Amino acid sequence: MPRPPRTDAVIPISVVRLDRRVEERVLQVIRSGVIAQGPMVAEFEERFSELADVSHAIAVNNGTTALVAAMQAHGLGPGDEVITSPFTFAATLNAILETGASVRFSDIRVEDFGLDAKSVNVRTTAATRAVVPVHLYGQSVDLGPIVQICNDRGLALIEDAAQAHGATYGGKSVGSFGTGCFSFYATKNLTSGEGGVITTNDDELAARLRILRNQGMRARYEYVVAGHNYRMTDLQAAVVIPQIDEYPGQLSRRRAHAAGLTERLDDIPGLVLPKEMPGRTHVWHQYTVLLPENADREDFVGSLLGSGVTAGVYYPRLVHEYEPYQRDARVVVEPTPVASDVSRRCVSLPVHPYLTDDDLDVIAGAVKKALKS
């Protein structure tokens, strides 16, 4: 039977739905009179430390802050060098620069879009103090060899896990290998509107982070360092806690939708589909394909929109190619050919939990139509 024409809006790249349980929790906070950091934040930290399989989770006001605080807690500052991926959101780079440190980029692996340990190895210098792998789109980078490099050379491992809540590598959660930084921004797999968390198994580091977060106070008006206000509010924690209960179900829907897309798209010549690597669990924050070499990405995205499908481009250029970083001597750029190629060809298709089988058909049909023209 022919499908009736779609009269509703286009299929969005992400959808936020908050249920009655969130409403009730938020009301509970409002009625309690404690709306800043309080018992709800403590409960959120407890719940997230279980999810990430770590002994400490420290809630902060966003994912960028989580990165800045993690780097500050590791003592990074001017003169130190941090190695990260050029294929990431600006927050990763901005956080490094905010600490005063310099940044040097390593190339990525095309299979998982994450830092390539071989490239990290050759770009490490005497000034290198930390490595910041980015678990992009919901899949862990190949952490094993990176952990090895960090251990051998005494480097801090700070994981940008903003897109990868609950992703695992070798059976262990991301954010538990080094110091983990998660975001709870509106479009992430788990959200509090704005929010962040730092995860660690290091008791001392956790204590330093709690002090940094709260104006450098160990106890009321007992200042031990010059800190900051990085605190999350109980209102934000109330929004995210019920989502943690729902998360396993949400993940199985994301996983089913990724499988559904792969099933429908795997016979298109030159189109590279995302894969879950052996020994890892992908949490499908994005379903990101690489277009055939000769395809025009702008035309492709436009054609999809014409067919009722929103596509996202994360990220259209390498992060250091933007104007503010061009004249910054702390941003050290060396060639990263894989990352350059990937940034030219990547497109993300909707994979969120609220797609229907019909939506998957529409998305696959739109992709086929766009690539034929």
Ligand SMILES: *Cc1c(COP(=O)(O)O)cnc(C)c1O
């Ligand atoms: C979202 C994101 C961040 C920053 O998180 P915010 O909560 O928006 O500050 C950092 N890194 C990556 C890779 C992200 O996707």
